[in-house]
Amino acid sequence: MVETQFKNRIGSIAILIVGVLVSLEYAIGLINLHASPAPVMISFLISIIMVLACYLLQKVTLQKRKYSLELAAGLCLTLLLYFAIYNPFNHAAFWYGLIFYPILISLFENKAIFIRWTTIFLVVFSCFLLYLKYIQNISTLTLTNIFLFGIGTSLISTLIFHTNILFSEYRKNVSAKKKQQYVMNLLQTFIPTIERKTQINRNEILVMSSLIKLVMDRFPEEEVTETEAYLISLLHFVSRIKCPDYIFEKDGRLTSFEYQLVQEHCMFGNEIIGEIEEFSKVEVAFTHHHEKINGTGYPYGLKGDQIPVFSQTLGIVESYLAMINPRSYREGTLSSKAVIAEISRENSYDDKVVEALLSVLETEGLKPDHDYLVVNNKHSEGQSDYFSA
Structure with missing residues (x-):
């Protein structure tokens, strides 16, 4: 200023x-x-x-x-x-x-x-x-x-x-690095609280960050850095703090009121990052990561090309990780083919984003039971992840 x-x-x-x-x-x-x-x-x-x-x-x-x-x-x-x-x-x-x-x-x-x-x-x-x-x-x-x-x-x-x-x-x-470090430090202070609140291990941050970067590398024109991929993953993990604790212990579907509360986590990036210019790409991507190309997403009901590729990447990686890790609302985990089939059936993401994820899985040789993707979460059984798309 x-x-x-x-x-x-x-x-x-x-x-x-x-x-x-x-x-x-x-x-x-x-x-x-x-x-x-x-x-x-x-x-x-x-x-x-x-x-x-x-x-x-x-x-x-x-x-x-x-x-x-x-x-x-x-x-x-x-x-x-x-x-x-x-x-x-x-x-x-x-x-x-x-x-x-x-x-x-x-x-x-x-x-x-x-x-x-x-x-x-x-x-x-x-x-x-x-x-x-x-x-x-x-x-x-x-x-x-x-x-x-x-x-x-x-x-x-x-x-x-x-x-x-x-x-x-x-x-x-220098100023950008200081702001970046400040935001990172601020978010990281919430990690222990989120782990206790959700019983989800912090390893999810690194898993999501690495997979997002690999997918975004298929879109070189977007120029997403490792820092941006890590920051948006950290934001996603910490954004769970906006939801009441009981939601993470609840079995079954959410009520409309509870679902509305969950949707508010999309604004967490704007609340934390604010108007920091260096993080504008991350803030925008995080805000729209639950939008769907068919217009049924939230918070604004965007369609098609209105949704940034970075947002869609966070959304599809979030969905993928949710489906390959144990959840209380289903028994066991899904295979890679089943996950891709389910994601394609939902028609939530652009074909090029789905193809990029599939390319990463095939090229990198990643499997659902691979240590790189499966979050090592000893407390995952019996907990619901209501942040998946």
């Missing part, structure tokens, strides 16, 4: 920096001035009024953030060019303020604005040098040196820009 606010205000800060540069130039000029300073002071006040007017104009455009930095870049260049041409002290090097413009723009951390306005600067700066040559009769060698200064500051500003971008990305990565 702080970083966003700073970026929104950087244009105003840039205009104020221009005002400071002009003020310093006037102060130095007044110290060395032997004539009456009154006319110069009037010019100085007019210049400050111009800077303040530009500052207030840019502040107004903060309400339209899309154009705020563009306007700030244009105003800064206009002010610096005006003061370079006006040159109240006829100072031979008053153009120095103008050549710092690219460095000023590099602080905006906006690639499009930086390239566009640095290019405009080089054009304007070349025109300014022609003005110096024909108005003030400055030698070609001097103009060449000044132009090289302008090119040099442009190159330096490019280095500064890319350094700022790299540093900004580094800070975001």
Whole structure:
């Protein structure tokens, strides 16, 4: 939030920096001035009024953030060019303020604005040098040196820009990792409580995470990481905390009220993750993992392509694991063929998701009695998993 606010205000800060540069130039000029300073002071006040007017104009455009930095870049260049041409002290090097413009723009951390306005600067700066040559009769060698200064500051500003971008990305990565670790630690503190509450072993988290990652690898365009697969599995395990304890001890079907309570666990991801941008994919996938392509799912009754592949993967893996592990409402476990047949019959998932799961089972050689899939849960007998699709 702080970083966003700073970026929104950087244009105003840039205009104020221009005002400071002009003020310093006037102060130095007044110290060395032997004539009456009154006319110069009037010019100085007019210049400050111009800077303040530009500052207030840019502040107004903060309400339209899309154009705020563009306007700030244009105003800064206009002010610096005006003061370079006006040159109240006829100072031979008053153009120095103008050549710092690219460095000023590099602080905006906006690639499009930086390239566009640095290019405009080089054009304007070349025109300014022609003005110096024909108005003030400055030698070609001097103009060449000044132009090289302008090119040099442009190159330096490019280095500064890319350094700022790299540093900004580094800070975001560090911040993302801290948020990620905080969420993971928070969720993991609930694991012992969930184990006591449901009598379901925490091994389910690793089992589900690994299988989700294998299935999602069949959809490389989705780019789901191991961390995201683990986080959504951890969310699923801990989300059981939203249901009353007695539900996990109940035999038979749930009442409509109890079923409504169970459905609320889909919102657990949003409640825990909130608006953390780095976890938005996981939050969305978790919210919709009980949606069905035929529109009979919950919480929103989405259909077909409206349901993310990541959501469907969590849903189908959840169903698969529920059917290959013992449950109180049936005797024994189902075979892989029976599970796939049941999942296909339900018409809850896209064919490509079902095929991806089947491909994983065949390619990895995973069987229902394989240690990789069967949750080692000594307390599973006599307990119901009402979170399966």
